[in-house]
Amino acid sequence: MVSDKSELACLADSHAAQFILRKEDKSRFRRFKPHAAPRPTFHIQTRWHALKKNMRNFKIIIILTLLFSSSIIIGQETERGKLTKKQAKEIVLEALSDSTLHNIIGVTSILTKEKKVVEFAEIILWDIYGKKNIEKQKPYNVFKIDKYWLLSGTLQKGMKGGTFMIIIDSYDCKIIRLTHGK
Numbered sequence: 001m002v003s004d005k006s007e008l009a010c011l012a013d014s015h016a017a018q019f020i021l022r023k024e025d026k027s028r029f030r031r032f033k034p035h036a037a038p039r040p041t042f043h044i045q046t047r048w049h050a051l052k053k054n055m056r057n058f059k060i061i062i063i064l065t066l067l068f069s070s071s072i073i074i075g076q077e078t079e080r081g082k083l084t085k086k087q088a089k090e091i092v093l094e095a096l097s098d099s100t101l102h103n104i105i106g107v108t109s110i111l112t113k114e115k116k117v118v119e120f121a122e123i124i125l126w127d128i129y130g131k132k133n134i135e136k137q138k139p140y141n142v143f144k145i146d147k148y149w150l151l152s153g154t155l156q157k158g159m160k161g162g163t164f165m166i167i168i169d170s171y172d173c174k175i176i177r178l179t180h181g182k
Contacts, residue, residue, distance in 0.1 A: 105171070105172045106171050106172055107171075108171070109147065109170045109171055110170065110171065110172070110173055111149060111168065111170040111173060112170065114142050114144075117142065117149045117168065117170075118140060118142060118151065120168065120173065121140075121149075121151045121166050121168065122134065124166070124175065124178070125164055125166065128178070129164060129180055134153065134164065136153075136156065136159075137153025137154055137155070137163050137164060138153075138154065139154055140152065140153060140154065141153075141154060144170070147169060147170050147171055148167055148168065148169055148170065148176065149167070149168045149170055150165070150166075150167050151164075151165070151166050151167075151168070152164065152165040152166075153165075161181070161182060162180055162181020162182045163180070163181055164179070164180045164181075165177065165178075165179050165180075165181075166178050166179075
C-alpha cells in the first residue's frame with residue numbers, strides 16, 4: 001500500500017494522466033474508425049443499391065437486345081417483300097422452265113373446305129359477272145366430286161334467266177369450266 005499522501009497524490013495524478021491519455025487516444029482513433037452500428041447497414045444498403053443498379057442495367061441491355069434483334073428480323077422481312085418486276089419475271093420464267101423446283105401444287109388438295117371454295121369462286125365470279133348478280137343466286141349448290149369442286153347458283157322462284165356454274169380443281173385451283181346461263 002501507499003504510505004504517504006504525496007505518493008498517493010502522485011499515484012492518483014498518474015492514473016488521471018493515463019485516463020486522460022486513453023480518452024484522448026480513443027477520441028483520436030474514433031475520428032478515423034467508422035462507427036460500429038451504422039457500418040453493416042451502410043454495407044447492406046450499398047450492396048442492395050448496387051444490385052438494383054445492376055438489375056436495371058441488365059434489363060436495359062435485354063430490352064435493347066430485343067429491340068435490335070426484332071428490327072433485324074423485321075428488316076429482313078421487308079427486304080424479302082421488295083421484289084422488282086425484273087426479279088418477278090425471272091422467278092416466273094424459272095418456275096415455268098424447271099418442273100423439279102419445290103412445289104406443293106398437284107401433290108395435295110389445296111381447296112379442302114367448302115367455305116374456302118365458295119370464297120375463291122366468288123372472287124372470280126364477282127369480277128366477271130358482278131357482285132349483285134352472283135349474290136342473287138344464293139344459296140349456292142356446292143359439291144365435291146373426286147378432286148373437283150362444282151359450284152352453281154340457284155335461280156329464285158319467279159325469276160327468268162340462268163345461273164353460273166364453275167368447276168375448280170382442288171389440287172391446283174385450276175378453273176376447269178366457267179359459264180353463266182341465259
